[in-house]
Amino acid sequence: MTKRTIIPFGPQHPVLPEPIHLDLVLEDELVVEAIPSIGFIHRGLEKLVEKKDFIDFVYVAERICGICSFIHGLTYCIAVEEIMKIKVPERADYLRTIWSELSRMHSHLLWMGLMADAFGFESLFMHTWRMREKILDIIEDTTGGRVIFASAKVGGVRKDIDNSTLKTIAKKLESYQKELKEITDVFIKDLSVRHRLSGVGILKKEDAYELGAVGPTLRASGWPRDTRKLGYSAYKNIDFEPITETIGDSYARCVVRIKELFQSIDIIRQAAAKIPDGPVEIKVTGTPDGEYFARTEQPRGEVIYYAKANGTRFLQRLRVRTPTFANIPSLLKMLPGSSLADVPVLILTIDPCISCAER
Amino acid sequence: MQFFIMAKTVLKSLFRKPATVKYPFGPKILSEAARGSIIIDILKCIFCGMCQRKCPTSAIVVNKEEKTWNIARLRCITCGYCVEVCPKKCLQMSNQYTEPMLTRHEDLYKNA
Numbered sequence: 001m002t003k004r005t006i007i008p009f010g011p012q013h014p015v016l017p018e019p020i021h022l023d024l025v026l027e028d029e030l031v032v033e034a035i036p037s038i039g040f041i042h043r044g045l046e047k048l049v050e051k052k053d054f055i056d057f058v059y060v061a062e063r064i065c066g067i068c069s070f071i072h073g074l075t076y077c078i079a080v081e082e083i084m085k086i087k088v089p090e091r092a093d094y095l096r097t098i099w100s101e102l103s104r105m106h107s108h109l110l111w112m113g114l115m116a117d118a119f120g121f122e123s124l125f126m127h128t129w130r131m132r133e134k135i136l137d138i139i140e141d142t143t144g145g146r147v148i149f150a151s152a153k154v155g156g157v158r159k160d161i162d163n164s165t166l167k168t169i170a171k172k173l174e175s176y177q178k179e180l181k182e183i184t185d186v187f188i189k190d191l192s193v194r195h196r197l198s199g200v201g202i203l204k205k206e207d208a209y210e211l212g213a214v215g216p217t218l219r220a221s222g223w224p225r226d227t228r229k230l231g232y233s234a235y236k237n238i239d240f241e242p243i244t245e246t247i248g249d250s251y252a253r254c255v256v257r258i259k260e261l262f263q264s265i266d267i268i269r270q271a272a273a274k275i276p277d278g279p280v281e282i283k284v285t286g287t288p289d290g291e292y293f294a295r296t297e298q299p300r301g302e303v304i305y306y307a308k309a310n311g312t313r314f315l316q317r318l319r320v321r322t323p324t325f326a327n328i329p330s331l332l333k334m335l336p337g338s339s340l341a342d343v344p345v346l347i348l349t350i351d352p353c354i355s356c357a358e359r
Numbered sequence: 360m361q362f363f364i365m366a367k368t369v370l371k372s373l374f375r376k377p378a379t380v381k382y383p384f385g386p387k388i389l390s391e392a393a394r395g396s397i398i399i400d401i402l403k404c405i406f407c408g409m410c411q412r413k414c415p416t417s418a419i420v421v422n423k424e425e426k427t428w429n430i431a432r433l434r435c436i437t438c439g440y441c442v443e444v445c446p447k448k449c450l451q452m453s454n455q456y457t458e459p460m461l462t463r464h465e466d467l468y469k470n471a
Contacts, residue, residue, distance in 0.1 A: 052415070059415040059438050127368055130378045137390070144394035144452070150438045158443070182368055190364045 002027045007340065011040050015118045015344035018354035022347075026340060034335040036328060042358045049318040054080055054288060054309065055154055057318075064320065065356035066147055067110060068298045070103045072356070073152035076318075078232060079294035079307040080154050089282060090234070092156035094275040097234040098166075099142075099149060099157075100296075101264040101271075106135045106147075107299035108257045108264075111351050112187065115254065118348050119196045127183050134176060138169055156281025163275070170272040173265045184258045197251035201334035201346040204248060213330040214323045215301020216256040217350050221248035227297035238270050250349045257351075287311050298323055300351045324350070324357040393454040394437040399428055401468040403449035410441035410450060420465075428468045432457045 005026045011019030019040040025033040048060055061076035062069045074096055081088060088096075109132035116125040136146045142161050143149040151159050161169075187193055203213065208221035218225055219242060226242035228235045243259045245252035288309035295304050301323030308317040327350040334346050372378075380387050389395065406428070408421040418434040419441060421427070435457075442450045 056413070056415050056440070059436070059440070063436075121365075123369060124365060127372070133378070140390045141392055144390075144392045144439070148436075150394070158439075186364050186368070189361045191362055 004032070009343060009347075013344070015114075015348060016352075017114065018352065020347075020352060020354045022335075022343075024335070024340065024343065029339045029341075031335050031338055031340065031343065034332050036332065038328075038354060038358055040358070041355050043355075045359045046318050046320060049315045051314070053313050054315050055284065057315070058152060058154060059150065062148055062150065062152070064359055065322070065353055067107045067353060068103055068300065068303075068356070069147055070099050070149040070152060071296055071298045071303065072320075073149070074100065074233070075294045075296045075303055075305045076307070077152050077154050078296065079292045079305045080288055080309075080315075082292040082294065083288040083290045083307060083309055084154075084284070084286065086155055086282065086284060088156055089279045090276050091160075091278045092280045093234040094271050095157050095161060095280060096152065097238065097271050098161070098169075098268050099139075099151060100233065101267045102135060102139050103149070104299045105261055105264045106132055106139065107351075108261050109135065111257060111299075111348075112184075112254075115345070115348050116187075118344050119193070121186075121193065124183070124186055124193075131176075131180055131183055138172070141165075142169075153281060155284040156279070158281070160280045163277075166272040166275065170269045173268060177262065177265055180261065184261065187254055187258055194251060196345065197254055198249060200250040200342050201338055201349060202247065202249045203330055203334055205246075207333055208248065208330060211329040211333055212326050213301075214326045215298070215351075216253055216260065217301065217327050217330055219243060220245045220252035220256045222246045227295050227302045230295065232294075232296055234271060234274075235267075237274060238267055240267055240270075250345055253349045287313055288315070300324055300353060301326060320356075320359055322353070322356045322359070324353045327352075328357075389454045391454060394439055394452055395454045396432065396437060396452075396457045397430060397435060397441065398451050398453045399430075399468055400449040400451070401428060401470045403447050404428055404468075404470060405447055406470075407446060409444050409446060413440050413444050415440065426470045428470075429465050430468075431463075431465045432460070433463060 007024045009022040009024050010016050011021045021037045023035040024031050049057055058073050058076055062073035064072045109128055113125045113128035140146050143151045151157050203221050205222045208218050222244055224242040224244045243256050245256050289311040291308040293306050304321040306319040307315055310316045331350050406421050406423045411419045411421045416434050416436055418431045420429040439452050442452050
């Protein structure tokens with residue numbers, strides 16, 4: 001029998017933007033087992049709900065994650081609105097959809113950059129982030145923040161985008177699409193990139209289902225599941241189909257995310273064309289009483305917010321199930337059998353966002 | 360599968376202006392809408408304390424008797440909630456960020 005070695009991976013590692021620790025059990029160069037440990041950056045944000053007014057808590061919810069911040073705030077708002085039986089104005093629903101898709105785009109571009117950096121393609125990494133900056137500029141012009149939008153609010157949205165600006169954004173994205181394709185083609189077609197990603201960390205269709213994978217990780221294994229299809233916000237009026245791949249390797253997960261970028265552009269275009277005029281928020285009176293499970297699709301997958309209220313200004317309990325947490329079991333399934341040099345790439349393919357997994 | 364797909368982009372960027380801002384040699388143009396810092400027109404303020412009650416990080420302290428308005432710039436998260444709730448509209452969001460500071464001091468505004 002070959003000698004087994006244990007190599008600690010993380011919490012500080014060049015490839016990891018956030019801390020997760022893995023004990024990798026190796027036989028020669030091959031991983032036979034991976035034991036994770038998380039809990040380095042637990043901040044106790046769920047407990048804070050007992051001390052903050054339910055209207056003000058949306059600022060805390062937005063800060064659960066630094067990348068998909070808007071969708072966190074949005075999901076919290078949906079949960080509270082459903083408890084209080086508030087019907088959000090239609091224009092606000094469309095604006096929420098547009099901002100959700102913009103945040104999905106900037107998150108996927110961030111991931112692609114990190115991925116390029118992980119497999120050692122520095123110039124591709126820089127060009128991807130150059131493209132991401134343009135999306136961030138649109139976000140900053142419309143909300144005032146680059147990643148923390150602070151525009152979701154219980155009962156609607158806090159800011160409006162006027163129709164002419166929306167048209168300009170849709171037009172800008174049209175030309176942006178061509179420029180973006182130049183960069184994404186490198187990921188899809190380049191020999192060295194394909195060689196690095198194809199066949200690495202295959203997650204079988206049945207495994208993905210049984211381990212409860214979510215988001216692009218699940219869709220790359222062939223399951224057409226997208227929480228946006230539930231039709232929250234304005235997604236019910238928008239025509240799109242979940243993007244799937246069949247192989248379930250790192251390359252498939254990369255392709256799913258790239259196709260989702262173009263899908264997001266299409267959704268924004270549709271939303272900008274269909275958006276009705278009207279108010280963007282309604283006045284919220286009274287306090288919530290009851291409980292609700294809110295589910296939305298984040299760039300990384302499905303996020304679940306459970307909120308329980310007892311008729312006071314403070315919620316009794318808030319529970320967040322983030323997509324990264326759901327994807328860690330799939331990661332542990334992918335790791336055994338891969339070589340040590342593939343581990344950084346594999347960890348990145350689930351798009352780990354540890355600070356939101358630990359809250 | 361192809362080779363040298365990146366070459367086109369790389370060659371193009373050789374003859375293009377840098378994508379980054381040449382700060383501090385060139386100006387950094389901030390978006391008009393950027394949430395930089397809170398500014399107050401203290402003469403219009405009626406010291407109702409609405410901003411203090413709503414501030415999610417308790418960065419604002421208002422004293423009605425002494426007519427002072429106090430903000431801890433390092434604690435402020437520039438969410439803009441105070442601007443929204445201000446009844447006299449004397450608070451505004453500026454797109455200029457707060458200057459770096461060496462001590463943890465608070466900015467005090469007084470209407471004397």
